[in-house]
Amino acid sequence: MNFLKSLFALIGVILVAAMIYVWFTFDLGTRIAQIKQLDPKAKDVYTHMITTLLETGDIGKATVRKVRVEDGISPDDVVEALNSVATEMGIKPVGDLPLSKEVALRTGKPQPYTRVLSYCNPAIAIKMVQWSMAYGAYLPCRITLMQDKEGHYWLYTLDLDMMIHGGKKLPPDMLAYGNQVKKTIYTMMDKAAKGDF
Structure with missing residues (x-):
């Protein structure tokens, strides 16, 4: 004992x-x-990120938002819808990189469809980088349209909740700008995935 x-x-x-x-x-x-001192939603942001990372082992999958494009909608229609909704919501198309076409031209070998589209609201972008230069790494907002091995198309972008809620709580104006950008990009993706102009 x-x-x-x-x-x-x-x-x-x-x-x-x-x-x-x-x-x-x-x-x-x-x-x-x-x-x-972190934003109250930071816990949810990082819980989702870490859970996805542990499940997949892929940091890319843990830090993005993806939306599957409905069958029967062509890539050109998706791009047209993205640009149309962007204009309607006050964000400018500022770049278009037809990545798969570019690589196919260089190699002579067909590639799975991959196209990177860039968008920006200059008035919001300048305010965000003036508040923190690190936000420049998020500029411009990118949406990538890709085709998977089964032939389905997907839209990918960064998980903008990390930018908005991943650190200390943003001042009210920065929070409003961040949420406006998130709403715009996510709405563009959701509408384009349905072919909704």
């Missing part, structure tokens, strides 16, 4: 020592305070 008491006491001392070591080594007091 005394042996068990001594063993449990030793285990307790080791656990306490380990907790103290971890607390100070990783500065957990500071980290907890920093986590409390």
Whole structure:
């Protein structure tokens, strides 16, 4: 009996020592305070990202939004719908890279359809980079139209919730701009996937 008491006491001392070591080594007091300063939705953003990453092992899949294009809608119709909705929602088409066509021309080998389309609202973009230059990496907003191995078409873009809710809570004006961009890009994708002009 005394042996068990001594063993449990030793285990307790080791656990306490380990907790103290971890607390100070990783500065957990500071980290907890920093986590409390994040946007209230940051937990959901990172839970989704980490869950997807662990399930797939693919950081790309963990950081994007994708929408499948309905069967029977041609890539040209999808692009036309994207550009039409963009104009309607006040965002400009600023780039078009027909990636698969470009590579096919260079290699002489057909490629699965891949086209990268870029959009920007300059008034919002300049405000965001003035607030944080790091947002320049998100510019312009990109939507990629791709064909999978089964011949289905998909639209991909960055998960904009990470930009909006992934850090400290944005000031009200920046939050409004971020949500406006998210609504615009996601609406463009959802409508284009249905061939809705």
